[in-house]
Amino acid sequence: MAYVNENHLKLPGNYLFAEIGKRVNLFKNDHPEAKIIKLGIGDVTRPLPAACIDAMHRAVDEMGREETFRGYPEYEGYDFLIQKIIEYDYLKRGIHIEADEVFVSDGAKSDTANIQELFGSDNIIAVTDPVYPVYVDSNAMAGRTGVYGADGKWSKVVYLPCTAENNFVPQLPDAKVDMIYLCFPNNPTGMTLTKAQLKKWVDYAKANKSVILFDSAYEAYIHEEDVPHSIFEVEGAREVAVEFRSFSKTAGFTGTRCAYTVIPKEVKVFAPDGEAQSLNRLWYRRQATKFNGVSYIVQRGAEAVYTEQGQKQIKATIGYYMENARIIRDGLKSIGIQVFGGVNAPYIWLKTPDGMDSWAFFDKLLSEANIVGTPGSGFGPSGRGYFRLTAFGGRESTEEAVERFKTRLKL
Amino acid sequence: MAYVNENHLKLPGNYLFAEIGKRVNLFKNDHPEAKIIKLGIGDVTRPLPAACIDAMHRAVDEMGREETFRGYPEYEGYDFLIQKIIEYDYLKRGIHIEADEVFVSDGAKSDTANIQELFGSDNIIAVTDPVYPVYVDSNAMAGRTGVYGADGKWSKVVYLPCTAENNFVPQLPDAKVDMIYLCFPNNPTGMTLTKAQLKKWVDYAKANKSVILFDSAYEAYIHEEDVPHSIFEVEGAREVAVEFRSFSKTAGFTGTRCAYTVIPKEVKVFAPDGEAQSLNRLWYRRQATKFNGVSYIVQRGAEAVYTEQGQKQIKATIGYYMENARIIRDGLKSIGIQVFGGVNAPYIWLKTPDGMDSWAFFDKLLSEANIVGTPGSGFGPSGRGYFRLTAFGGRESTEEAVERFKTRLKL
Numbered sequence: 001m002a003y004v005n006e007n008h009l010k011l012p013g014n015y016l017f018a019e020i021g022k023r024v025n026l027f028k029n030d031h032p033e034a035k036i037i038k039l040g041i042g043d044v045t046r047p048l049p050a051a052c053i054d055a056m057h058r059a060v061d062e063m064g065r066e067e068t069f070r071g072y073p074e075y076e077g078y079d080f081l082i083q084k085i086i087e088y089d090y091l092k093r094g095i096h097i098e099a100d101e102v103f104v105s106d107g108a109k110s111d112t113a114n115i116q117e118l119f120g121s122d123n124i125i126a127v128t129d130p131v132y133p134v135y136v137d138s139n140a141m142a143g144r145t146g147v148y149g150a151d152g153k154w155s156k157v158v159y160l161p162c163t164a165e166n167n168f169v170p171q172l173p174d175a176k177v178d179m180i181y182l183c184f185p186n187n188p189t190g191m192t193l194t195k196a197q198l199k200k201w202v203d204y205a206k207a208n209k210s211v212i213l214f215d216s217a218y219e220a221y222i223h224e225e226d227v228p229h230s231i232f233e234v235e236g237a238r239e240v241a242v243e244f245r246s247f248s249k250t251a252g253f254t255g256t257r258c259a260y261t262v263i264p265k266e267v268k269v270f271a272p273d274g275e276a277q278s279l280n281r282l283w284y285r286r287q288a289t290k291f292n293g294v295s296y297i298v299q300r301g302a303e304a305v306y307t308e309q310g311q312k313q314i315k316a317t318i319g320y321y322m323e324n325a326r327i328i329r330d331g332l333k334s335i336g337i338q339v340f341g342g343v344n345a346p347y348i349w350l351k352t353p354d355g356m357d358s359w360a361f362f363d364k365l366l367s368e369a370n371i372v373g374t375p376g377s378g379f380g381p382s383g384r385g386y387f388r389l390t391a392f393g394g395r396e397s398t399e400e401a402v403e404r405f406k407t408r409l410k411l
Numbered sequence: 412m413a414y415v416n417e418n419h420l421k422l423p424g425n426y427l428f429a430e431i432g433k434r435v436n437l438f439k440n441d442h443p444e445a446k447i448i449k450l451g452i453g454d455v456t457r458p459l460p461a462a463c464i465d466a467m468h469r470a471v472d473e474m475g476r477e478e479t480f481r482g483y484p485e486y487e488g489y490d491f492l493i494q495k496i497i498e499y500d501y502l503k504r505g506i507h508i509e510a511d512e513v514f515v516s517d518g519a520k521s522d523t524a525n526i527q528e529l530f531g532s533d534n535i536i537a538v539t540d541p542v543y544p545v546y547v548d549s550n551a552m553a554g555r556t557g558v559y560g561a562d563g564k565w566s567k568v569v570y571l572p573c574t575a576e577n578n579f580v581p582q583l584p585d586a587k588v589d590m591i592y593l594c595f596p597n598n599p600t601g602m603t604l605t606k607a608q609l610k611k612w613v614d615y616a617k618a619n620k621s622v623i624l625f626d627s628a629y630e631a632y633i634h635e636e637d638v639p640h641s642i643f644e645v646e647g648a649r650e651v652a653v654e655f656r657s658f659s660k661t662a663g664f665t666g667t668r669c670a671y672t673v674i675p676k677e678v679k680v681f682a683p684d685g686e687a688q689s690l691n692r693l694w695y696r697r698q699a700t701k702f703n704g705v706s707y708i709v710q711r712g713a714e715a716v717y718t719e720q721g722q723k724q725i726k727a728t729i730g731y732y733m734e735n736a737r738i739i740r741d742g743l744k745s746i747g748i749q750v751f752g753g754v755n756a757p758y759i760w761l762k763t764p765d766g767m768d769s770w771a772f773f774d775k776l777l778s779e780a781n782i783v784g785t786p787g788s789g790f791g792p793s794g795r796g797y798f799r800l801t802a803f804g805g806r807e808s809t810e811e812a813v814e815r816f817k818t819r820l821k822l
């Protein structure tokens with residue numbers, strides 16, 4: 001008799017964004033005339049950079065000719081892309097990364113979900129709270145999180161609250177933790193850490209032989225000084241940190257699918273007898289066994305992000321979204337809503353009016369203003385009473401959304 | 412302290428095709444002048460169908476315009492592709508599959524490696540032997556296979572020998588097994604089952620509440636009658652079988668990356684208290700949590716496989732490869748080598764001359780004839796003394812390879 005992995009049955013409800021999609025579809029069915037503005041799931045709306053379009057056309061043509069056709073890609077990504085990543089994303093900031101430390105993939109979601117496979121089931125994970133649900137759910141599916149309680153917390157997960165009270169800066173845990181998920185600029189709060197604040201985590205990880213799983217999918221949105229773009233800007237991070245990057249938000253690749261993960265060769269995990277194992281080699285073996293690389297066409301598209309034209313085009317698009325962020329921030333402030341983030345990140349994190357429940361505010365905003373956002377509680381217990389809006393909409397619909405906040409939402 | 416998943420440390424050596432790549436690179440370094448013919452890894456060489464090229468150009472253009480840009484794809488695949496899959500791959504054979512039973516992915520390798528996550532760690536797996544290494548290795552990484560012995564077998568895996576002695580037809584196991592991996596047309600042997608032979612497995616699975624994980628990545632190469640293209644041609648299979656399909660070998664997508672998995676809603680796995688769970692819903696939750704769908708551009712390319720032009724073009728390419736298979740079969744037979752497969756599959760499975768060790772024959776073939784094949788023992792203990800060649804090469808190099816077998820190999 002085939003038995004189920006019971007850990008999967010412990011997961012509460014739907015994956016967050018699947019649940020949102022379900023509620024929106026229900027609302028649409030009942031109100032087919034409503035003009036819904038989606039500022040919920042963090043999905044981009046601007047077209048791909050022209051440089052990427054041109055490169056993908058060329059790659060498609062290559063796939064149609066015998067002399068230039070490509071079969072299975074390298075498991076770890078094509079060297080032409082890896083070299084550009086190393087040069088532009090790291091060397092230009094003074095960081096040295098080797099070619100065999102970069103692993104190209106179909107998405108940071110896949111990588112952040114899969115990386116936990118390399119760790120034993122008794123590791124204690126720590127997550128900032130609120131948090132991108134994938135980190136916790138993927139560990140729950142692997143049986144690493146204990147029991148899900150009525151308080152919305154897993155019994156074995158260490159939650160690091162990030163709220164207005166501590167200015168969204170997570171405190172080091174009292175207990176020892178083994179795997180630490182950090183995402184800065186943060187999804188969902190849009191807040192950042194300084195280099196000095198991040199250094200505390202690197203020092204903690206070194207002292208405790210922990211591994212930091214650092215998601216910097218939003219680094220391209222940083223424009224303030226002293227906000228690190230990569231955890232490898234911090235001294236000692238090469239020994240304890242893995243970094244996840246994506247072309248999704250940097251270059252509009254959410255529907256094109258390309259990302260990469262950097263695992264320095266110094267990062268170690270340990271057997272019970274204390275013997276150190278290279279996480280880099282374990283990941284290579286994992287990827288070679290369970291993954292077959294990213295489409296050649298897509299990798300050529302990603303490579304073009306690093307051309308002069310590509311760099312100009314992504315900067316323009318990021319500027320466009322960040323102007324949206326400013327419009328949302330200013331608009332919401334003007335009607336007395338408390339907002340955070342949106343300065344070095346495309347997310348605006350707001351306090352729900354009168355401490356309203358996050359899902360209640362979701363339903364209210366959808367029904368009164370026909371705007372879709374993301375309930376803060378969907379990201380964890382410390383997200384209760386908060387709500388996320390994204391700056392990834394079009395300009396017109398972003399302005400219209402702010403207008404609806406002002407005129408249609410009954411505050 | 413971050414602990415390693417010790418199951419990963421139990422894996423013997425490299426992933427098979429990574430090991431082959433390593434040996435070939437070493438040989439190349441020592442013999443830069445050698446003209447190597449690769450008939451090892453099952454990778455296609457003919458260009459993509461023109462219909463797919465045209466469709467991908469159009470999709471790339473759509474991604475470059477605001478009005479037609481696409482963000483995150485559906486986790487389970489775009490409906491335009493799913494409808495075509497249902498119509499062409501199933502309905503035309505009288506099989507009814509619902510839209511929410513099809514899950515599009517980046518590859519059958521990913522899916523066959525990931526599906527085991529849904530099963531408890533105490534399930535007993537059965538595999539035909541020889542076998543595609545991914546089924547076993549992915550279960551080994553999850554701790555489901557016991558200890559790897561000196562005999563090349565995992566202690567908890569039930570091996571179903573497929574050799575010349577039983578005409579490559581696996582026998583039902585004596586012990587009860589829970590997860591049964593079957594791949595027909597078979598990789599690596601190139602052999603097939605009749606509908607009646609496959610029905611025995613469906614009946615076994617029904618009687619034992621097992622699940623059959625059926626890999627039919629090579630079904631497009633079938634041209635004999637009474638060889639089922641889908642396990643769902645067998646009565647009762649909807650209750651116990653999952654089917655994995657790929658565009659890799661059907662339409663040359665190894666470097667483009669698209670596949671799909673069909674999980675009928677009747678397929679169940681069980682909690683220890685006997686409560687049945689829908690594998691279909693568990694997989695949806697898994698994909699929604701750990702995967703973000705396949706590139707829009709790639710899915711449009713896959714859709715074009717089902718146009719009239721696309722169907723004509725893939726048939727021509729498959730015919731090309733199958734003529735290669737005939738050339739290899741006939742050529743090897745003519746020098747007294749015993750060959751199997753290559754009739755309904757692009758693989759030729761040969762007995763090594765004088766029962767030579769598979770890796771020894773690999774090295775001999777590489778050094779004497781500069782031909783890369785795959786050692787049968789890399790696919791499991793019953794592959795010892797066998798060797799796999801693929802029909803995916805170009806015509807000229809396939810003919811040249813046969814010529815080298817005849818003239819350069821010292822038999």
